[in-house]
Amino acid sequence: MGSKALTMIIGTQEYTEFCRFLEAQCGIVLSDGKQYLVRSRLSPLMTQNGIPTISELMQLIKTPGYTELKNSVINAMTTNETLWFRDVYPFKVLQAKIFPELIEKKKTIRVWSAASSSGQEAYSIAMTVLETQTRLPGLLNNVSIVGTDISSEMLNACKAGIYDELAMNRGLSADRRRFFFEDNKDGRMRLCDKVKRMVTFRSQNLKDSYALLGKFDIIFCRNVLIYFSPDMKAKVLGQIAAQLNPGGYLFLGASETLGGLSNKFDMVRCEPGIVYRLK
Secondary structure, three states: OHHHHHOOOOOHHHHHHHHHHHHHHHOEOOOOOOHHHHHHHHHHHHHHHOOOOHHHHHHHHOOOOOHHHHHHHHHHHOOOOOOOOOOOHHHHHHHHHHHHHHHOOOOOEEEEEOOOOOOHHHHHHHHHHHHHHHHOOOOOOOEEEEEEEOOHHHHHHHHHOEEOHHHHOOOOOHHHHHHHEEEOOOOOEEEOHHHHOOEEEEEOOOOOOOHHHOOEEEEEOOOOHHHEOHHHHHHHHHHHHHHEEEEEEEEOOOOOOOOOOOOOEEEEEOOOOEEEEEO
8 A cells, every 4th residue: 555655657637626715715826747746645644544645635635524635635745845034134134224213112912923924933033022022131121923834733843843854954043042042862952942932833724814913013925926827926915914913014035026916115224135025
């Protein structure tokens, strides 16, 4: 059974059907010729559950009572590539420009890290807050950070805040490692409580309404739009705009732009990088 799953052949019709399912569930669009990606992501799951063909898998996840299997398929197909302080500049912009600006206007600041994967982005924001507090003592004490993801597996990892050596070596300086982490006694490192307390993690499908999350002053939605169709991108950007407070800021990935998808933002050039401000 295992060898069948590991060498499974995905026909054109099966691939098309799976692509439609994935886009309908979470907005991710797979281009033509990505059967190898589906095969590599789903083979372990199919082997574990004794499912020999993609057709049988599709039949099961459409059947009532197989919600857990369906969620496992979505978890497997969700790209969870992340690292600490990714691209560096967003966190420098927070510290040098956005936090000082918001402090003058607001008593509390809310930040949303969308599609937060295993938590590195949300926790990098929290570390940036703590570092900024040392430069602006007493002026940045009411910052609330919400991290969201569609994957229950990723949310559990976020809440645990425990990372192996591979994860620790991706974007984290020696000073930050020493200052913000503790030895977990099993070869891994655990975030200290002062960082973890700043972040709340919740489940959120970006296809659904964000209204229950409340309003934010800063939203990170980075390296997510690249997986969506143009219509889905426009929908997400429209809903993000609705969740931002007036003059709020949006960070996209380094390779992402609004590209005519939304007219609700002004582009703000920083040194370095770009951020978008709600009109």
